[in-house]
Amino acid sequence: MQHSHVAVLISEPGARALSAAVLAAARAALADAGEPRILDKGVAAEIPCVAGADIDALRAALAPAPLDVAILPAEGRRKRLFLADMDSTMIGQECIDELADYAGMKPHVAAITERAMRGEIAFEPALRERVALLRGLPLSVVDEVIAKRIRPTPGGAALVRTMKAHGVYTMLVSGGFTLFTGPVSAAIGFDAHRSNLLLVDSGRFAGTVAEPILGREAKLATLIELRTELGLAASETLAVGDGANDLAMLGEAGLGVAYHAKPQVAASAHVRIDHGDLTALLYLQGYAREEFVA
The missing domain is CATH 3.40.50.1000 (HAD superfamily/HAD-like)
Structure with a gap:
């Protein structure tokens, strides 16, 4: 599977809301998602995904956790x-x-x-x-x-x-x-x-x-x-x-x-x-x- 994009998940720092369960929910909401890369434990991670991944579905899957979500091209970040x-x-x-x-x-x-x-x-x-x-x-x-x-x-x-x-x-x-x-x-x-x-x-x-x-x-x-x-x-x-x-x-x-x-x-x-x-x-x-x- 060619993952041309990444979904980036960022928690409010004090909340450290990016748990293993949240990451699993995010992967489930992203069709054909890859393995997460942890950028800061509990605070930030990125998940390889395909073009056209549904950011609204991803946000809905993660609500109401205090998380910011972006889907970006993997190249040139x-x-x-x-x-x-x-x-x-x-x-x-x-x-x-x-x-x-x-x-x-x-x-x-x-x-x-x-x-x-x-x-x-x-x-x-x-x-x-x-x-x-x-x-x-x-x-x-x-x-x-x-x-x-x-x-x-x-x-x-x-x-x-x-x-x-x-x-x-x-x-x-x-x-x-x-x-x-x-x-x-x-x-x-x-x-x-x-x-x-x-x-x-x-x-x-x-x-x-x-x-x-x-x-x-x-x-x-x-x-x-x-x-x-x-x-x-x-x-x-x-x-x-x-x-x-x-x-x-x-x-x-x-x-x-x-x-x-x-x-x-x-x-x-x-x-x-x-x-x-x-x-x-x-x-x-x-x-x-x-x-x-x-």
Whole structure:
């Protein structure tokens, strides 16, 4: 039997839900499945399968276990270019919402952020509206927000550093701000970062952002630009995000992953990760736990 694809099963890390019984149920749901390869005991495994394997049947067989499931081509799984969104993806927060809290505007700004990330309103005007509400806020609050409120998403550093150790170029590309992407990209280990520039006047936010705004189309353009510069095929690229402004980038990538994403994004991406941490992106590529770079 020629197994052209693999089914990848990834547990919520704390649950370690990938038991022998779960693996047996998965194999039974996959016609002509091969022997499982354990990537991390209790957490991740891959099962050789044939093209056209029914992912919905597989999910149904494994419910209600806290597992993410993907069916991917067996060849070309390890990527050579990685682009990642920042807010609510590589970090657990939305930076503009945290800044707005210092201006007493967090509920209002967070509501706009949520609508923009769900694709209910256009990203660029929503960003201008939110930035205008920050006018007069001292620039010094950025350091406090980073120190006290911004936390990397579990598994992010291992994801980036493992891929870099295998020669992958990594880019943090965000509709947020350079004041945050600079420190965050350095802390996690990205090669580079791109985002928006908040304008400052006499040590305070001017309430404006430099144009053109880096949004959905700019993220897509960044992926295409880097892919071309590196001489890569589309299939050799990986992107991850959670919001509507990530959709074009995720769709263009060889593997686009919706990470704990808004419904529209989760429904559209090649793969959705709802339970695993960011190391799930390594398991999707066939990396075993012992290959991770801490």
